[in-house]
Amino acid sequence: MDVIILLTILISGTVFGSFFTLAVHRIPRNENITYVRSYCPKCNHKLYGFDLIPVLSYIFLGGKCRYCKDKIRPRYLLLEIFSGLIFLLVALSHNIGIESSLYEFIEISFIYLFLCGVFIIGGIDKENLIIPNGLIIYELVVGFGYIAFKIFNKVSVYSNIVGLLAIPLLFTIINLLVKLITKNENKLPFGMGDIKYIAVIGLFLGFSGQVVAMLISLLVTLLYLIIKRIKEIPFGYYLSIATAITIIILPHITEVLEIINFIIV
Numbered sequence: 001m002d003v004i005i006l007l008t009i010l011i012s013g014t015v016f017g018s019f020f021t022l023a024v025h026r027i028p029r030n031e032n033i034t035y036v037r038s039y040c041p042k043c044n045h046k047l048y049g050f051d052l053i054p055v056l057s058y059i060f061l062g063g064k065c066r067y068c069k070d071k072i073r074p075r076y077l078l079l080e081i082f083s084g085l086i087f088l089l090v091a092l093s094h095n096i097g098i099e100s101s102l103y104e105f106i107e108i109s110f111i112y113l114f115l116c117g118v119f120i121i122g123g124i125d126k127e128n129l130i131i132p133n134g135l136i137i138y139e140l141v142v143g144f145g146y147i148a149f150k151i152f153n154k155v156s157v158y159s160n161i162v163g164l165l166a167i168p169l170l171f172t173i174i175n176l177l178v179k180l181i182t183k184n185e186n187k188l189p190f191g192m193g194d195i196k197y198i199a200v201i202g203l204f205l206g207f208s209g210q211v212v213a214m215l216i217s218l219l220v221t222l223l224y225l226i227i228k229r230i231k232e233i234p235f236g237y238y239l240s241i242a243t244a245i246t247i248i249i250l251p252h253i254t255e256v257l258e259i260i261n262f263i264i265v
Contacts, residue, residue: 001099008089009096013087014054015078016116024079024123027132045069054080075123083119086244087112093248103153108145111247114139114204121197122240131193131236136200144205159261163202163210168195194235201243208260209246212253217242 003164003186015171019033038047045067050057058077065072096108125131143164149158171190179185189242202210217239224238 005097006041006091009052009091010084013084014080016084016087017119018052018054018076020083020119020123021076023120027120027129027134028124030129040065040068040070042070044250051230054084064168079119079123082104085088086115089189089248090115093235093251095251106149107146110142113142114146115244115247117142117200117242118124122214122237125193125234125236125240128151131191133196136193136196139185139197139200143200146204152224159206159208160203163205164199165202165206165212166207167202167210168199171195171198191235194239197236197239201239203244205243206257206261208257209250211260212256213239213246214251216245217243 023033024036025031026036037047038052041048042065045065055077061072063072063077064070087183090111091108094104094108094111096104100108115189117135121131121139124135143160147160150157150160172195174228175190175195176187178188198210200216201213205213211235217235220241221233221235221238225233
């Protein structure tokens with residue numbers, strides 16, 4: 001029975017991944033992501049169900065549009081695969097199975113809802129160097145819903161509130177000081193989109209999870225800079241990768257989290 005649950009989660013992850021590719025393409029263009037039917041961005045031909053099967057359609061079509069034969073970017077396939085794998089790894093790391101409690105199932109549902117925003121923010125920031133406010137609001141709604149759920153179950157949310165406020169406030173103050181000293185608001189250390197994103201990550205993961213995610217994102221960013229030189233750093237993209245990794249490893253680094261939380265006690 002656990003295998004069926006995990007297989008369902010894997011398939012669901014790839015389906016969500018297909019939606020993420022659509023959202024990453026449309027949101028920066030202010031296009032509707034729910035009611036407008038999927039179409040080929042090259043020839044604008046409407047796509048049908050057999051064109052939209054996650055992973056399989058890309059393979060069967062040879063990575064090309066069925067109608068105009070234009071190449072489909074591999075990122076669509078990769079995002080679907082990675083989404084499915086990450087959804088599965090999150091379930092495995094949190095020991096989700098037939099014997100899981102109702103609390104665990106609800107908690108994992110909040111995690112997946114939050115991850116949806118993480119995937120879309122990462123994709124949009126990588127391609128457009130922006131983090132839309134609408135997605136920040138979505139993550140805030142999910143985050144506060146998760147906080148309400150924890151409070152209802154008498155679980156402390158102190159770390160979550162600190163995560164929402166502490167580091168983002170510190171970065172905002174640093175920005176203001178730099179602005180006052182340099183008289184230049186175009187070259188601030190931290191982008192406001194990144195600060196807001198860090199805040200919602202702190203709200204959901206708590207202060208300790210937020211710190212872990214930021215450290216991982218810095219390592220990922222440095223690694224990418226070593227491999228490939230770039231003019232502008234899509235930090236939200238690396239932060240998204242780090243957040244997904246953090247969510248997967250959180251249940252296995254409790255001692256590290258306790259040490260970090262000791263700082264704010």
